[in-house]
Amino acid sequence: xxxxxxxxxxxxxxxxxxxxxxxxxxxxxxxxxxxxxxxxxxxxxxxxxxxxxxxxxxxxxxxxxxxxxxxxxxxxxxxxxxxxxxxxxxxxxxxxxxxxxxxxxxxxxxxxxxxxxxxxxxxxxxxxxxxxxxxxxxxxxxxxxxxxxxxxxxxxxxxxxxxxxxxxxxxxxxxxxxxxxxxxxxxxxxxxxxxxxxxxxxxxxxxxxxxxxxxxxxxxxxxxxxxxxxxxxxxxxxxxxxxxxxxxxxxxxxxxxxxxxxxxxxxxxxxxxxxxxxxxxxxxxxxxxxxxxxxxxxxxxxxxxxxxxxxxxxxxxxxxxxxxxxxxxxxxxxxxxxxxxxxxxxxxxxxxxxxxxxxxxxxxxxxxxxxxxxxxxxxxxxxxxxxxxxxxxxxxxxxxxxxxxxxxxxxxxxxxxxxxxxxxxxxxxxxxxxxxxxxxxxxxxxxxxxxxxxxxxxxxxxxxxxxxxxxxxxxxxxxxxxxxxxxxxxxxxxxxxxxxxxxxxxxxxxxxxxxxxxxxxxxxxxxxxxxxxxxxxxxxxxxxxxxxxxxxxxxxxxxxxxxxxxxxxxxxxxxxxxxxxxxxxxxxxxxxxxxxxxxxxxxxxxxxxxxxxxxxxxxxxxxxxxxxxxxxxxxxxxxxxxxxxxxxxxxxxxxxxxxxxxxxxxxxxxxxxxxxxxxxxxxxxxxxxxxxxxxxxxxxxxxxxxxxxxxxxxxxxxxxxxxxxxxxxxxxxxxxxxxxxxxxxxxxxxxxxxxxxxxxxxxxxxxxxxxxxxxxxxxxxxxxxxxxxxxxxxxxxxxxxxxxxxxxxxxxxxxxxxxxxxxxxxxxxxxxxxxxxxxxxxxxxxxxxxxxxxxxxxxxxxxxxxxxxxxxxxxxxxx
RNA sequence: GCCGGGGUGGCGGAACUGGUAGACGCACGGGACUCAAAAUCCCGCGCCUGCAAGGGCGUGCCGGUUCGAUUCCGGCCCUCGGCACCA
Numbered sequence: 008x009x010x011x012x013x014x015x016x017x018x019x020x021x022x023x024x025x026x027x028x029x030x031x032x033x034x035x036x037x038x039x040x041x042x043x044x045x046x047x048x049x050x051x052x053x054x055x056x057x058x059x060x061x062x063x064x065x066x067x068x069x070x071x072x073x074x075x076x077x078x079x080x081x082x083x084x085x086x087x088x089x090x091x092x093x094x095x096x097x098x099x100x101x102x103x104x105x106x107x108x109x110x111x112x113x114x115x116x117x118x119x120x121x122x123x124x125x126x127x128x129x130x131x132x133x134x135x136x137x138x139x140x141x142x143x144x145x146x147x148x149x150x151x152x153x154x155x156x157x158x159x160x161x162x163x164x165x166x167x168x169x170x171x172x173x174x175x176x177x178x179x180x181x182x183x184x185x186x187x188x189x190x191x192x193x194x195x196x197x198x199x200x201x202x203x204x205x206x207x208x209x210x211x212x213x214x215x216x217x218x219x220x221x222x223x224x225x226x227x228x229x230x231x232x233x234x235x236x237x238x239x240x241x242x243x244x245x246x247x248x249x250x251x252x253x254x255x256x257x258x259x260x261x262x263x264x265x266x267x268x269x270x271x272x273x274x275x276x277x278x279x280x281x282x283x284x285x286x287x288x289x290x291x292x293x294x295x296x297x298x299x300x301x302x303x304x305x306x307x308x309x310x311x312x313x314x315x316x317x318x319x320x321x322x323x324x325x326x327x328x329x330x331x332x333x334x335x336x337x338x339x340x341x342x343x344x345x346x347x348x349x350x351x352x353x354x355x356x357x358x359x360x361x362x363x364x365x366x367x368x369x370x371x372x373x374x375x376x377x378x379x380x381x382x383x384x385x386x387x388x389x390x391x392x393x394x395x396x397x398x399x400x401x402x403x404x405x406x407x408x409x410x411x412x413x414x415x416x417x418x419x420x421x422x423x424x425x426x427x428x429x430x431x432x433x434x435x436x437x438x439x440x441x442x443x444x445x446x447x448x449x450x451x452x453x454x455x456x457x458x459x460x461x462x463x464x465x466x467x468x469x470x471x472x473x474x475x476x477x478x479x480x481x482x483x484x485x486x487x488x489x490x491x492x493x494x495x496x497x498x499x500x501x502x503x504x505x506x507x508x509x510x511x512x513x514x515x516x517x518x519x520x521x522x523x524x525x526x527x528x529x530x531x532x533x534x535x536x537x538x539x540x541x542x543x544x545x546x547x548x549x550x551x552x553x554x555x556x557x558x559x560x561x562x563x564x565x566x567x568x569x570x571x572x573x574x575x576x577x578x579x580x581x582x583x584x585x586x587x588x589x590x591x592x593x594x595x596x597x598x599x600x601x602x603x604x605x606x607x608x609x610x611x612x613x614x615x616x617x618x619x620x621x622x623x624x625x626x627x628x629x630x631x632x633x634x635x636x637x638x639x640x641x642x643x644x645x646x647x648x649x650x651x652x653x654x655x656x657x658x659x660x661x662x663x664x665x666x667x668x669x670x671x672x673x674x675x676x677x678x679x680x681x682x683x684x685x686x687x688x689x690x691x692x693x694x695x696x697x698x699x700x701x702x703x704x705x706x707x708x709x710x711x712x713x714x715x716x717x718x719x720x721x722x723x724x725x726x727x728x729x730x731x732x733x734x735x736x737x738x739x740x741x742x743x744x745x746x747x748x749x750x751x752x753x754x755x756x757x758x759x760x761x762x763x764x765x766x767x768x769x770x771x772x773x774x775x776x777x778x779x780x781x782x783x784x785x786x787x788x789x790x791x792x793x794x795x796x797x798x799x800x801x802x803x804x805x806x807x808x809x810x811x812x813x814x815x816x817x818x819x820x821x822x823x824x825x826x827x828x829x830x831x832x833x834x835x836x837x838x839x840x841x842x843x844x845x846x847x848x849x850x851x852x853x854x855x856x857x858x859x860x861x862x863x864x865x866x867x868x869x870x871x872x873x874x875x876x877x878x879x880x881x882x883x884x885x886x
Numbered sequence: 887g888c889c890g891g892g893g894u895g896g897c898g899g900a901a902c903u904g905g906u907a908g909a910c911g912c913a914c915g916g917g918a919c920u921c922a923a924a925a926u927c928c929c930g931c932g933c934c935u936g937c938a939a940g941g942g943c944g945u946g947c948c949g950g951u952u953c954g955a956u957u958c959c960g961g962c963c964c965u966c967g968g969c970a971c972c973a
Binding site for chain 2: 681742751830831
């Protein structure tokens, strides 16, 4: 065999062999060596957007997935690891405008290149199940399910104030607005009133919340908490303030009831005003009567929707001159329009209790409204300045019939005594329905036909898919579908008259809400063309392990859960939750170097152009450019970004060091959930290790090939110790595999090699066994080198092909030791080590411990109070 | 403000149910090989003290439980992430 490690050659050869053997194709009827059905394991990563080339985040994500998939396959599982492309979306449109190519071509070209990169990385993907979400064979089912949802009332159309992204020229869902800015464009979002389709995710709010709490123990706590917060359940009372306010046409507004929701109905006797949002019907009535009010409403409506700003914004309001009646006291209360009242939450109106609510307090102070204490929480109360404890729970006072009631009694009382006016206990959610209409071209066409006579008509199922034209090139002036007569013109499915197609497309989060259930429908399935998900989906789902970035903790993961429940209710699925276990991998960070320019601007430098000057202790002292030696500043680590020039192209890394070294570094640098700090020295270290593995195998190949199998009965003490170390390390590695702590798995591989090198003169049978363990433990991380050495050292004869070789388990006999080392402590401090026979009695161990030199030094002349013996671990002498 | 993670050598990180703190690697220092360099191999590497053997200190800070605490409990400090006028 080759004495040198040549990653390029062995990686290309291994990949060619796997491709030839179609090694990664899985079948639902996968059988084990005994011919029994294997247990299934579905390990899937969030699908990539085909932006052009793989980035480091992909490399990390899919390598974690691959390591799991390869190991579990050897453990005897029938493992599905698929891949596809989240291919709809704006970057394709932007690239189309820039380069004047159709989004379809740009997208498919990128997919072809990135697929090649995936194969170069050596990921064990079943490519027969690959698809792009822009394939009509896929998005047909988006349209199909959308129509089913319409029938079920889960999808519906409405016109409402929405988040408008002025840069991307489209509507955004609430989940897609981050700090008041579009999640993709970063542009401040505007408010617009636009008709669109919505999915009633709020119908599932309670179930989504309940399942987070009770059915997802395999999810990280932070993701579960984020989803709980997002759904935002509040339990309280909804009741009405009666009134007789009429609009300009003389109609009683909202049947004479101003509904509000409150979690603090116990403070109802402290209400001194009501406040409504600028968009509230009562505000509209007030506007017709007073131009100043109309002006205020306009200003508030146009004002920022940046929620972060709103939190710190000054409370402003205007009195309407309209009055409602307190449902319990009959007092007249004035209605105010407040800029802090959200039309999108509850009824867009609140009861004002300045005595016990910080916002109402600030509002009342500003406009000199009365403040009334109605809760006694046992602390000093003054209306001078707000104190946080004013919001504490307590006992009702100054509350007439409610005096002395605690919170529970008080809310029961309020619900009961407002019931005739529609009052009731109610649960309110922060979650809002999911707006899915996008005014963009490159997405799933919404399957609706607009007929002048019949209205909005669903496209008949037999006419699906509504195909998106592949040749249109957006020019920045909006959705090109609007001008495409071929697409627009159609016949009304009801009356047959000429009609126009809907030009909005579905949010791309629809595509990613269920793609993982299309991978499970192989194109060989009998019902592949007739069903959204084939029968095989029931075999693979729910997914055993999902892997992806924490950035999707709310958006994608909430939509996917909702979509699953909706499919279940349409009879397509029989489970409630799609992802049994979730792993959110950390980001890949890199160092940031910069220099302040003469005009105060900041100039960034690529880490590869900077060298670190260290002091005598090896600590970084200064940083300078490799080119001219001039000094630069270090700004810590941060996400890889184009502007900071600290991105690393994985392709460069693979070209220089090989895929195995790249994979090894990424797996070794940190546990999967934590961030990784990029380090070129670290990748070099990874390759150095692989070279050592290769060298060890090459130097010892002859004796290993011809070695007998291990005969444990004839080993001497040193050989026994060696074998014990090998199997103890294997035991640890297996434990770390089971808890997905892959960085310490790699550490175990390194220990195995260290042990082999130190014991290179041990009996060949042990070297053969040791290397067979190392290659199998290393293989899921670095499959190519393991594959090459496995066959070159003739392990295939004994264990079969590495892809399906039995996973190594530690030999219990090897873990047994005749003599064990114990730690001896005096008063809990380490004072020595002793070797005792495994079978030694407690008394014998105590005796040996007390005679240890280190122990004697610290016990001399002091009476021994007691001795604690932890079998197999330590002895602690207390004096 | 609320919710959820974290604070361990020069650095990334390890330590499973309370039982040898710092595994494994990186960086650094010394040595071997070499005309030389690279590569490779060997040794050292928490801090203080000591020629050494050894001793003292040490897992953000203060306290508690325990024979024994990075691990459990109470109170702080710092930091990262998410949410935030949600009534």
